[in-house]
Amino acid sequence: MSLLRPFALPVALLAGLSGAFVATGSASADTDVANVVVEVSAARNILSTSGWSGLAVQVRNTGTAPAESVTLTFTKPASLHTNSFQSISDWNCVSATITTCTHAGPFAAGASDRVVYDTVQVDGAPEGSTLEVSASATTTTPESSTADNAASQLIRIVPTGLIAGHLWNDLNADGIRQANEPPSGTGVSIRSQDDEDAYGFSNSVGLDYRETVVSKHYQVTSTLARFSWRLTTPNVGSDDTDSDLVPVSENAFSQTGASPVFEVTQSAPGAVDVGVVASFRPAAxxxxxxxxxxxxxxxxxxxxxxxxxxxxxxxxxxxxxxxxxxxxxxxxxxxxxxxxxxxxxxxxxxxxxxxxxxxxxxxxxxxxAAPALRLSAAPSIAGTLAVGSTVRAVPGAWTPTAASYSYVWAANGSPVRGATGATLTIPADALGKRLTVQVTAARSGYASATAVSARSVVVAKGKAPRATKRPAITGTVKVGRTARAKAGTWSPKVNSYRYEWRLSGKLIRGATGATLKLTSSMRNKKLTVTVIARKTGYADGRATSAAVKVR
Missing domain, CATH: 2.60.40.10 (Immunoglobulins)
Structure with a gap:
């Protein structure tokens, strides 16, 4: 076996290489460096005084070189009590109010770890307070930037509010909740719009639901199996009785509806009602x-x-x-x-x-439907068609014979106010109009039936009023004095009078009032007054006083 021997470089070359690697204070563009980034998130950052949330700390190395001796410090206030704490195996963590975690070995370039997940519950923080959760990381390896080595998250403690509503089976499919319509047994999902995890919960309690929630923005949704239900028509009546969910998606198996996003506060509760219709309710x-x-x-x-x-x-x-x-x-x-x-x-x-x-x-x-009565002879109107006269409805003939009748009188097609009897005393405002009478025939075990008479002839003026007590001239009938007309008594009572004065049978022009000034030219002539009595809808009545000689 051959052994490797030490390789000695020339002194001059070694000096040249040493000069090439001398640090100058910042890495050159092609030098590998680390970059540790810390992120802190809260699943829910708006909580009640007894609320809970999940706090997560993510550590990433976005650099191109491993980071050595990475230590994370995670700090939360004492009023956030830990219910459960999780970390990953590559990190050694000591959990406390201030938690420290050290990575075992180099933290590789491109690595990303959720180092901490701390499930916490609020304990002792008052409404209106703001709690800060923070984390920071250090490394012994030079970094391209330290700006991302720390992060924080704010948690607000707020009052609670109320969301409530009705879940009902809209039996008549009119979009309006009636007292006799039963609970649907369907459910709703209530989702926060202000939290990172869109925290929410489902509810299916039948007709009414009532939930205490943290004050923030929410949306209510409901997903229905199309085999069973569909949403009723929304927003068709009073907000107290209509349905608030609008369809937002649909497929072969389900239909989903959603409310608008709304805010709940301690003083302003949310109200969302959901009406549904059985999918097999026929439209026709x-x-x-x-x-x-x-x-x-x-x-x-x-x-x-x-x-x-x-x-x-x-x-x-x-x-x-x-x-x-x-x-x-x-x-x-x-x-x-x-x-x-x-x-x-x-x-x-x-x-x-x-x-x-x-x-x-x-x-x-x-x-x-019960069998209906059949008309065999049309109704008619009997009597004198004049104002003030009483006319009578002849109900016609019906098969089988009707047991009772009801009536509605009309003049030129418009109902005569209060005229629902078998007889009608023709009012003055019917003058010049044509009357009809609608007859509804009824009998037990049969459907009622209705028929209308033919239009009458035009209603004429009523008979002129007559004087039951003759007019008279009163006062001193003497030249220079004033004579007065006494109108007398009339039947029926009249609305107004007009007067005509005559001397020896000749009409005095312009003398139309109830008094007459007597002049010398009238001496020894016979004076009379004719009273014209006027009543709306009737012909004018006339009567003349006895003659009186002017002295």
């Missing part, structure tokens, strides 16, 4: 009504996700349920036929129910 049923006595009917359900394992039946309070038989399920499951035996079904409103074992419930209205 044909027919939705059948006459009573129909032996059987096949109803087509469409606009849902149907399956042969559904239980379909008609229900009505106080009556036995009527089961249906499924047939003709479409290949795309978007429609199916259901046949119901209805020979003994009572007339009235029924509910078509769809259920799946351990699954959602859906329902839509269905009607078994």
């Amino acid at each position: 049923i044909t027919p939705a009504s059948v006459p009573q006595g129909t032996a059987a009917v096949t109803v087509k359900l469409s606009g849902g996700r149907f399956s042969s394992d559904l239980e379909v039946k008609l229900t009505r309070a106080g009556f036995d349920a009527i089961p249906g038989v499924i047939s003709n399920l479409a290949a795309d499951s978007a429609s199916m036929d259901v046949t119901f035996p209805l020979a003994q079904a009572a007339a009235g409103a029924w509910t078509l129910n769809l259920d799946r074992l351990y699954g959602p419930h859906a329902e839509v209205p269905f009607t078994v």
Whole structure:
């Protein structure tokens, strides 16, 4: 075996090489150096006075040379109590309020280690305080920069707030929660928008949920299996009763909805309601009504996700349920036929129910219609068509005979206020209009039916008022004095009067008031006054006083 012998360089050459490697204070561009970078993160950096978080310290060497003797110092306040502490095998750590970790051997170029993961809980920090977590690293190896050797993270301690809402089965699919609509049994996911890990939790408590949360920004989501549920129409009514989740994604198996991002504070709670509809609730049923006595009917359900394992039946309070038989399920499951035996079904409103074992419930209205009364002779109006006259509705003839009638009177198509009886005293505002009467006939066991009379002739003015007590001239009927007209008494009562004065039967021009100044030209002539009585909707009434001689 040959042995390697020492190789001696010439002194001059050795001196030249030594000069080539003398350090000048900073590494040349092609010299390998280390660069230790420290990063501190908190899974949740907004906490309550009893909240918890995960604190992580990542150490990387972004340089091109290994870093020797790397030591990490991790410091957290005493009010962050450690629940669990993790480190990796290449680092020797001593955990305390100030934790030190030393890397075993050189820390290779390009290496990246999560050196510390400390699960902590707040203990003794008051609301409004800010806690700082920091870490720094040192190495004996020269670095290209020491700017990244330290990092910190701030944690804010804040009050708690409330998120609450309703999770309900929107049976009538109108987007509005009614008192009779049941809990859906679906769930929501409540996610923070202010934390690095989008901390959150799921909830599926039925109709109502109520969660105490840290004051920050949140979003509520819900993912539904399309085989069972779909989101109802959002934002269609009052915020107290509508649904707040808008669909954001959908595939063949699921649908996801999300609320807007909202802030929760101690004084401003969050309210997010979620209405869902069974995926097999039909958008349409044909027919939705059948006459009573129909032996059987096949109803087509469409606009849902149907399956042969559904239980379909008609229900009505106080009556036995009527089961249906499924047939003709479409290949795309978007429609199916259901046949119901209805020979003994009572007339009235029924509910078509769809259920799946351990699954959602859906329902839509269905009607078994009672036979209707048939009109055999049209209604008419009897009486004098004049203001103030009383006319009578002739209800017509119905088969079978109706047991009762109700009425609505109209003038030129507009209802006459309060006119719902069999008779009508024609009001003044009906003058010049044509009357009709709508008659609704009713009988137990039959659907009510309605018919309208033909339009009447135009309503005429009422008969002129008449004087039940004749007008008279009062005062001293003498030249230079003033005569006065007394209007008398009229039936019916009138609205106003107008006057005509005459001397010996000749009309006195301009004399239209209730008084007349007597002049010398009137002496020894006979004076009369005619009173014209006016009432809205009626012809004018006229009556003349007895003649009085002017002295």
